[in-house]
Amino acid sequence: MANKTRQQSKSERAQALMQQQRRRERIRNLSVVGAVVVAILIIGGVLFYVQSQNDTSGQTATKVPSNLTGTYNVVVGKSSAPTTIKLYEDLQCPICKAFEAATGQQTRAAIDAGKVKVDYHMVAFLDRSSTTQYSSRALNAAMSVLSTAGPDAFMKFRTIAFDNQPAEGSAGVPDSTLIDWAAQAGADRSKVTPLINGNVYHQWVVNATDQMSKDGVTGTPTVFINGQNQGSNPQVAAQAVLQAVQ
């Protein structure tokens, strides 16, 4: 009898001990979970903060190119021209280069003849295709030429830039070469040099690229003929342009 009670109380004690141990373990686990969660939140917060700080899209550009037609585009050609071609292009984009090679000359002739006007929306989303952010620097240079020497020189610069486009994954082209191209296109070297070296239109370039995305355009070249999107096949789009400029 007495033995039994003793045994009972012993097992009760053991059970209590076990419960205590389990409680302690739970507290320990909860504090581990808490500490890890706090650490993850801090790391996540920092990463997110860095991401949003590095995205300046939409911030006011302190320096905006002159001689633009709208905020982010330049229309080249007679306003009376019956056909309007709207182009979204990146100077680093190889397909844009191929597109220019296939259609550039004919388009320029049609512009001069008053048959078409071309609405150029230049963007720079391929900065990661070079180690020196060539895409946005090249566009800054193109805008420097447009600002100081007008649309004709801009057109020449654009052609030179496509003809001499650096390969993807390369170091791009240094600012000094961009300045040479600008001078070759007819810009005043002393005027464009500080604009190109200072990358002064960079924020405008960022915003122009953001605007392309907001326009629903997701790649380059994107070609509209009289408002009609010519689709993602560049050969088809080039054929359509050649027909339109005939």
Next chain:
Amino acid sequence: MKQWVGLAARLIVGIVDLVAGITKFPDPAGNVRQVRAFKILPEAVVPTVGHALPTVEIIIGIALILGLFTRVFAVLASLFFIAFIIGISAAWARGLEINCGCFGGSAVPANPQRQYAIDIARDVGLLLCSLWLVIWPRTKLALDNLLFPHHERLADGEQDTSAVEV
């Protein structure tokens, strides 16, 4: 055996997520454009989602590689893969021409139809790996085993045979 399969699943999903997050990280504006290109989310949240995406991917990736809170992060990873599959399918169905942006790329692929199929197949595979971990979160070489050696119900569901003698 199951625990070794779990380790493999953890590493596959974890490394893919980590790489995807790291390659996206240098181009926040590009990530926002990618999110916008899917034309699913309202413009008001597009920048926030674009900025959060690589962050979340990096954290899920590291957690799964380490085996930290395996079940929780496997659930998160699964939800992400489901969202990606829906997003890519929707883009495909509506004839949008976009790069999935999965690894921070930005050029539109030459053959978008084929690319969509490849992207979806990959995400389905990764979803299956994640679901495995949701069901069997106890894996070999996991930080969870160190942090919670006595098999509490916090981070796993599977009965650990070594701890049942209680």
